[in-house]
Amino acid sequence: MRVTRLTSVTALVIAIAASTAPYAAAATVSDQDTGFVRSAHQGNLAEMAAGQDAQKHATSACVKEVGRVLVRDHGKLDADVKALAAKLHIALPAAPTAEQKAELASVRAKAGTSAYDTAWLKSQDAAHTKTLARIDSELKTGHNAEVKAAARAARPVVVMHLDMVRGGVCHAAKDAGAVRAGSGGLLAAEGSDTLAAAGVASLAGGGLLAVLGAAWLIRGRRRTNQDR
Template sequence: MRSYTVAVVAAAASLTGLCAPQVFAAASGATQDQTFLVQAHQGNLAEIAAGKDAGRHATTTCVINVGKTLVRDHTKLDASVRKLAAETNTTLPSTPTAAQRQQLKAVQAKAGGSAYDTAWLKVQDTAHRKTLTLIDKEIAQGKNSSVVAAARSARPVVAMHLNMVRGGVCHTNLQHHGSH
């Protein structure tokens, strides 16, 4: 059973773009809640970086505005993640995963034209789909009620972000201006 659990954790980690240290941390006793907090934090860091990058390199107002929304919302979401990490003695990494950093570099390589916007939107579509899967797993399997509640409150925000970039097409009329 233990080897099955490790295999499942390794498979899940490869799907979410985790690098090896988190795979071993997850396999060596980190709880579902702690694993979620680490992955959510890295996702937030990646989204904040991508949003800021869109502000510098995007060629359309739509992508620039979606980028601003990502920075605003993921900054708020990450404040909650950092607070919960402190409460659960979860050590958070200081950067997005290697795979997330590489994805941003690949998008940045297209800066200077509409290919940037297209690549950025496709990466955001994939990233937000993965984040929704991560959130749904925490809602279903998490044990810490505060972490599960944070996942529940983050879900509509991430779903709205996905709708803004769904299919690699930019939709700004879906932005919200309330507080989450």
């Protein structure tokens, strides 16, 4: 009889753990998180378009090189963003914002002249400054561990890009070469460590609830037996 009761309790513990773990592991995705993922994707699209445009229309080798770096790095970052958005069921915009398109069009109007290079550098200075502010806002007020990990992985890349165009002056030599961002949707190592820690914490929370529930049931059964 006692074995049967223990078996029942064990089964209940497993059931509770199984039903609780998914909810514990699924961290909250706030409006802040969702907005960041969408804006990050649009920012990546805008930076890749700007980089491609610079490679075609810039007059200096330095600006052309910075454009190449933007295409390379934001392509890798966007692979992470798209994979994360798919996982969290966040619908992504299909194109940059109207403002981002208008900004590139304004710069492109100066194509083939030195004025293009100057306008492009200033535009990228402003764009990466805004992106860095959005990243810092997500790290400070975001809720989802995976989204914050992606922001954390992107931050040094954006800082490097900003150093390459800061003040409207071209510094292609600032390219660090190695980008700590995923390829094909893999987060940076630092981000993966953060996610793993979050997963362990979530599972621990689910297991704790299961254990508490089992303990409560066992105590109740013991009291019932004593009453008999």
